[in-house]
Amino acid sequence: MISIDFEHRQAAHCESGVTSNLLNHHGVQISEALAFGAGAGLFFAYLPFVRVNGLPLTTYRCEVGGIFKRVTKGFGIRFHWLKFSSGQKAMEVLDEKLEAGIPVGCRTGGYWLPYMPSAFRFHFNMHNLVVIGKEGDDYIISDPVFPGLERCSRKYLMKARFAKGVMAPKGAMYYLTDVPKNIDYSSTVKKGIKIVCNRMLKSPGPLIGVRGIHYLSKKIRQWPKKLGREKTVLYTGQIIRMQEELGTGGAGFRFMYAAFLQEAAGILDDSRFFDLSKEMTDAGDLWRRFAIIGARIIKGRASDSDTYEKMSELVTSCAEKERQVYRSLLKLVR
Amino acid sequence: MKIDEVPQDPGIIKDGRSEICYAVDKNGKYVLAGSKGWEPKNIANSQAWDVIDSKVQSTAQQVRKGKKSPLAFYMVLHQMDMGLLAKYAGISRWRVNRHLNPLIFNKLAPRILSRYADIFEISVDQLKKIPDQLSTLENAKAPK
Numbered sequence: 497m498i499s500i501d502f503e504h505r506q507a508a509h510c511e512s513g514v515t516s517n518l519l520n521h522h523g524v525q526i527s528e529a530l531a532f533g534a535g536a537g538l539f540f541a542y543l544p545f546v547r548v549n550g551l552p553l554t555t556y557r558c559e560v561g562g563i564f565k566r567v568t569k570g571f572g573i574r575f576h577w578l579k580f581s582s583g584q585k586a587m588e589v590l591d592e593k594l595e596a597g598i599p600v601g602c603r604t605g606g607y608w609l610p611y612m613p614s615a616f617r618f619h620f621n622m623h624n625l626v627v628i629g630k631e632g633d634d635y636i637i638s639d640p641v642f643p644g645l646e647r648c649s650r651k652y653l654m655k656a657r658f659a660k661g662v663m664a665p666k667g668a669m670y671y672l673t674d675v676p677k678n679i680d681y682s683s684t685v686k687k688g689i690k691i692v693c694n695r696m697l698k699s700p701g702p703l704i705g706v707r708g709i710h711y712l713s714k715k716i717r718q719w720p721k722k723l724g725r726e727k728t729v730l731y732t733g734q735i736i737r738m739q740e741e742l743g744t745g746g747a748g749f750r751f752m753y754a755a756f757l758q759e760a761a762g763i764l765d766d767s768r769f770f771d772l773s774k775e776m777t778d779a780g781d782l783w784r785r786f787a788i789i790g791a792r793i794i795k796g797r798a799s800d801s802d803t804y805e806k807m808s809e810l811v812t813s814c815a816e817k818e819r820q821v822y823r824s825l826l827k828l829v830r
Numbered sequence: 831m832k833i834d835e836v837p838q839d840p841g842i843i844k845d846g847r848s849e850i851c852y853a854v855d856k857n858g859k860y861v862l863a864g865s866k867g868w869e870p871k872n873i874a875n876s877q878a879w880d881v882i883d884s885k886v887q888s889t890a891q892q893v894r895k896g897k898k899s900p901l902a903f904y905m906v907l908h909q910m911d912m913g914l915l916a917k918y919a920g921i922s923r924w925r926v927n928r929h930l931n932p933l934i935f936n937k938l939a940p941r942i943l944s945r946y947a948d949i950f951e952i953s954v955d956q957l958k959k960i961p962d963q964l965s966t967l968e969n970a971k972a973p974k
Contacts, residue, residue: 506849506850506862507850508849508850508851508852508862529852529860549878549881549909607908607909613842613843613844613845613847615842615843615844615875615879616842618878618909619909619910619914641849641850642847643847643848643864644847660914660917660918661913661914661917664917729877730877730881733873733874733877733878734874736870736871736873736874737871737874737875737878740868740870740871740874741871741874741875742842742849745850745851745852746831746851746852746865746868746871747831751831751851751852751853751860752852754852754860755852755860758859758860773860774858777831777854780831781831784831787870787871787874788870790870790874791869791870791871791873791874792870794873794874794877795873
């Protein structure tokens with residue numbers, strides 16, 4: 497039996513949670529929100545040509561692996577990242593690292609993990625977890641979105657690590673090798689903020705960033721006429737799921753980012769970040785109101801004021817609110 | 831979101847585990863708070879499952895009418911499309927498509943059948959027919 501002494505802290509999102517827990521294990525104090533912000537996790541894109549179960553993709557956070565990559569790079573931490581073509585080999589190397597007492601992060605699919613609540617068993621391949629031990633045939637897993645440690649048999653962990661489809665993880669695993677003693681938080685925090693603001697304000701095309709939110713707002717208004725009721729309801733549900741589903745912390749990561757801005761106020765010793773955190777919280781609250789109305793319409797419980805028109809207005813105000821926040825932030829980190 | 835607004839509407843997660851969300855406390859500071867779920871989220875999630883469910887039901891009917899092979903049923907039961915099933919089976923998409931035809935499926939070699947059966951974690955005999963009671967499928971689907 498192998499059991500690494502690893503502090504499991506529950507998080508709202510898998511990648512920022514894994515990043516913060518792994519770094520914490522190696523003596524770097526970092527909360528999930530700080531990892532999320534320093535890793536420039538916040539984002540928005542509405543990509544109607546990418547289909548998930550036949551519905552357009554809306555994303556509220558950055559590309560997979562981006563948070564871990566930017567935090568480790570910014571802090572000067574070195575890590576090994578491995579991919580495999582053979583499942584047996586992938587498990588052997590995992591075992592070796594565990595025997596050496598190293599907790600290992602793994603990219604997996606969600607569908608084959610037995611401890612995943614049945615309601616979340618979809619084929620999504622962007623999940624992250626940390627393997628911290630082994631007992632008999634079972635691996636002991638610190639999956640940051642769950643409150644306690646979980647277990648998974650060798651067979652299913654292998655299946656999950658080699659889930660197929662879009663963004664197949666191909667057995668990807670990673671572990672930290674070299675952590676510097678003194679870490680400069682402020683430069684990474686500033687850089688992370690800059691990346692988020694630039695992406696949200698200056699990305700080309702109509703689909704990404706604040707412009708993407710405006711575009712979505714316009715589309716929502718057109719949906720009922722263009723798609724008919726049945727499809728519009730499905731499209732709406734998809735947006736709410738992407739915004740609120742397990743691992744988003746609710747409100748499409750906006751609250752988590754607001755929590756990060758509060759920490760940034762301390763690290764950069766500037767209370768203006770604290771004030772902007774409030775603004776970001778307001779944006780998150782608007783996103784939540786959008787979800788409430790959307791869900792009522794899906795359920796057929798809409799009152800007279802719960803309309804697509806109203807939802808579209810709310811999304812527009814999210815875009816305007818967020819634009820203000822990013823503009824002010826950009827001035828502060830210049 | 832204020833801390834007393836953190837929703838506690840169970841629904842999706844039935845076993846009492848809660849998830850983390852970020853909320854503002856009395857002093858305006860962000861803290862972590864556990865949530866048992868949120869009604870709009872539950873509604874959106876069950877909508878997704880209704881879609882899967884109706885697909886499973888309609889495919890089951892097509893299998894019973896002899897229009898599709900049982901493979902088609904297990905494919906949609908596991909939320910797969912032809913592309914994904916082809917990748918899991920290591921069989922080309924074009925051939926998978928043919929195997930959804932009952933006439934071709936019935937002539938398949940045991941070797942091919944067991945490849946499919948392994949993916950769904952059922953026996954070859956089970957793969958050749960579909961269950962009479964669809965409501966029992968929740969358990970059949972969950973890994974042990």
